[in-house]
């Protein structure tokens with residue numbers, strides 16, 4: 001049921017974190033014409049001013065949108081708050097220390113969004129995204145539908161790209177999903193992979209692009225898992241594709257699209273998993289998560305999903321440790 005409020009009409013997006021990912025998202029979002037107002041917040045005020053000026057000078061070349069620096073008061077009437085803020089690893093700092101630092105950053109922002117009485121959706125992007133989505137959900141006190149993580153939306157896009165190239169089929173005719181953790185334990189849901197309307201096992205016999213399909217497909221799965229490492233080894237960080245993935249999620253929310261996406265959400269018993277955020281197939285629309293599509297998974301994929309849940313639970317528990 002549609003519940004129209006004044007914030008619905010505003011199409012206001014607040015982006016917290018004006019670094020590479022936040023700025024790239026703003027750049028792509030401005031061009032998309034989806035938002036009427038884009039507000040940028042970062043603890044580095046000079047960076048915000050610089051990003052705002054650089055973006056508004058492009059105004060003649062994209063649909064009219066009000067882009068400006070903001071403050072926590074801007075959360076109140078935002079339809080969407082996208083959190084890309086985070087610290088980067090310092091020399092000598094362990095992964096756990098970094099995790100704790102980012103959990104504090106994202107947790108505090110989530111609490112502030114909630115305190116400012118925001119009625120919109122919170123989208124977490126900062127890594128490790130699944131753990132930080134969990135932290136943001138707990139600290140906000142919101143319903144699970146309104147706190148989602150970008151999860152494996154990016155990985156699913158990488159998967160579709162590689163399959164499309166390998167099979168010589170337009171990416172728009174390839175539907176494919178990565179599930180689980182946005183990280184090393186993520187996996188290809190081959191059972192949901194569909195090329196030109198066919199399941200992979202039915203498509204391969206009619207495709208003449210390779211003779212050793214199984215080997216090629218498993219290489220593609222590993223390439224997706226390694227993609228971020230590869231890009232980081234070349235240029236230090238990744239931001240273009242994730243920026244565009246975020247625009248796609250934004251479209252689903254601002255345009256009420258009921259899109260199927262592998263966002264990271266809290267599982268409350270789905271697949272027998274509880275109290276952990278990870279990526280499964282979800283329907284995303286104006287109010288965030290509309291529904292989890294609990295598709296039956298074959299045993300191997302089910303095992304991989306449980307493994308991801310286990311890895312993530314350990315990471316969540318490590319936040320409580322004194323190390």
Ligand code: NAD
Pocket residue numbers: 016017018019020021022041042043044047084085086087088105124125126127128129150151154182237238239242
């Ligand atoms: P970056 O260092 O360029 O930007 C991070 C920004 O956060 C900085 O401008 C910093 O000033 C700001 N910040 C730090 N603490 C803050 C606070 N308390 N309040 C407001 N702002 C604060 O990093 P980036 O390359 O833009 O990456 C941002 C995050 O996105 C990282 O955690 C990265 O790992 C993650 N990321 C996620 C995905 C994904 O698919 N989920 C993909 C790429 C990157």
